[in-house]
Amino acid sequence: MARVVVLDYGSGNLRSAERALQRVGAHVEVTSDARAARDADGLVVPGVGAYAACMEGLNSVRGARIIGERLAGGRPVLGICVGMQILFERGIEHGVLTEGCGEWPGTVERLEAPIVPHMGWNTVRAPEDSKLFAGLDKDTRFYFVHSYGVRRWELEPAEHIKPPLVTWADHAGDEFVAAVENGPLWATQFHPEKSGDAGAQLLRNWLTSLS
Numbered sequence: 662m663a664r665v666v667v668l669d670y671g672s673g674n675l676r677s678a679e680r681a682l683q684r685v686g687a688h689v690e691v692t693s694d695a696r697a698a699r700d701a702d703g704l705v706v707p708g709v710g711a712y713a714a715c716m717e718g719l720n721s722v723r724g725a726r727i728i729g730e731r732l733a734g735g736r737p738v739l740g741i742c743v744g745m746q747i748l749f750e751r752g753i754e755h756g757v758l759t760e761g762c763g764e765w766p767g768t769v770e771r772l773e774a775p776i777v778p779h780m781g782w783n784t785v786r787a788p789e790d791s792k793l794f795a796g797l798d799k800d801t802r803f804y805f806v807h808s809y810g811v812r813r814w815e816l817e818p819a820e821h822i823k824p825p826l827v828t829w830a831d832h833a834g835d836e837f838v839a840a841v842e843n844g845p846l847w848a849t850q851f852h853p854e855k856s857g858d859a860g861a862q863l864l865r866n867w868l869t870s871l872s
Contacts, residue, residue, distance in 0.1 A: 666701040673707025681854035708743030712752030740848035774833035803851040810837035
C-alpha cells in the first residue's frame with residue numbers, strides 16, 4: 662500500500678483529497694510535518710482560494726523546499742488546483758504579483774472568458790502517451806472551479822530531456838493548462854477528488870506511478 666502525505670498548509674480540500682486517495686487504495690496522512698512529507702511514497706499538494714494566500718501558507722511550512730527536495734530525489738509530487746498553480750513561477754491576481762515555487766516557468770493569470778469563474782464539468786485534451794489519463798476516454802469530464810490559470814506554456818524544449826506532457830482545456834474559447842506530467846511532478850487544474858469515477862481512475866494512475 663502506497664504511503665501518501667496530503668500536505669496541510671492551511672489551504673485545500675484536505676479531507677476530500679484524503680478520502681479520495683483512501684478509496685483507491687492509498688495509506689494517507691494529512692500533515693504539515695516536513696519529514697513525513699519528504700519520506701512518503703507520494704506527496705499531494707492541494708490548494709483552493711487566492712494564489713498569494715496559498716503561497717503564504719506554503720512558505721509557512723517550508724512547502725516549496727519540501728517539494729524541491731522531493732523532486733531532486735525523483736520522488737513523486739501531485740499538485741491539485743491552486744496546488745498546481747503555485748508550481749509555476751508567478752501568479753498575478755488583482756494586479757498583485759506573487760512569486761511561486763518556480764518549478765515551471767509561466768504566469769497564473771485571470772482567464773479571458775466571457776464567463777468567469779470556470780465552474781463545472783469539462784473535457785480535456787490529453788497527449789496520446791499520457792500516463793495520468795490512461796484508461797480514460799477523450800470525452801471524459803472532470804470538475805473545475807477556478808478563475809485563474811496558465812494560458813501559455815513557456816518551458817522551452819531542452820536537448821536530451823523528455824519534454825513534459827501538457828494537457829489543455831477550453832473554457833468559452835479561452836485555452837488553459839489542465840494538467841502537466843513532468844517526470845516525478847504531475848499536476849491538475851481540475852479536482853480529481855471531486856470528479857467521481859474519472860477522478861478515481863486518475864488517482865489510481867498516479868498511485869501506480871509511485872511504485
